[in-house]
Amino acid sequence: MSALRGKSEPKTGNSVQNVSGRNKRPSKYKPIEPSKLDDLVKHHPKVYRPLSQTALDHLNEQDSVKLVFFNREDIWVHVQGVDHEEDTVCGCIQTKCTKLEGLQIGQLVSFKKEHIVEVQEDSDSDDDDY
Numbered sequence: 001m002s003a004l005r006g007k008s009e010p011k012t013g014n015s016v017q018n019v020s021g022r023n024k025r026p027s028k029y030k031p032i033e034p035s036k037l038d039d040l041v042k043h044h045p046k047v048y049r050p051l052s053q054t055a056l057d058h059l060n061e062q063d064s065v066k067l068v069f070f071n072r073e074d075i076w077v078h079v080q081g082v083d084h085e086e087d088t089v090c091g092c093i094q095t096k097c098t099k100l101e102g103l104q105i106g107q108l109v110s111f112k113k114e115h116i117v118e119v120q121e122d123s124d125s126d127d128d129d130y
Helices: 037-043 053-057
Strands: 018-020 025-027 064-068 074-083 088-093 108-112 116-120
Touching (some): 037 116
Antiparallel strands (some): 064 074, 088 108
16 A cells, blocks of 8 residues: 555656646645544544644644654655645655655655644744734
């Protein structure tokens, strides 16, 4: 079973061209499907805790998010874009993937907010009061 979702398509540098979104435009972000936070909380309540909806609603382009895959590998992704209507996030992988084939540091990926396990807010943000 693969940790990746979608068709295998020709690579362009560290990115993959996929068709996604409402307008069916090509995207440079590779869709991935890590574990859902709800499932992790259900099966490992001492390790994982639910995120507040406020944290997800205030997610922005300078934050980093943690994702966990079925093989229990954690990766951090630097957020580059958030579609709050579609609950979709896209960004760049920040950590080395040792167990996940096809993913590497610097690769552009997209995923749903429900997969986010942790949010590390941008430390340079002036908006720390929410």
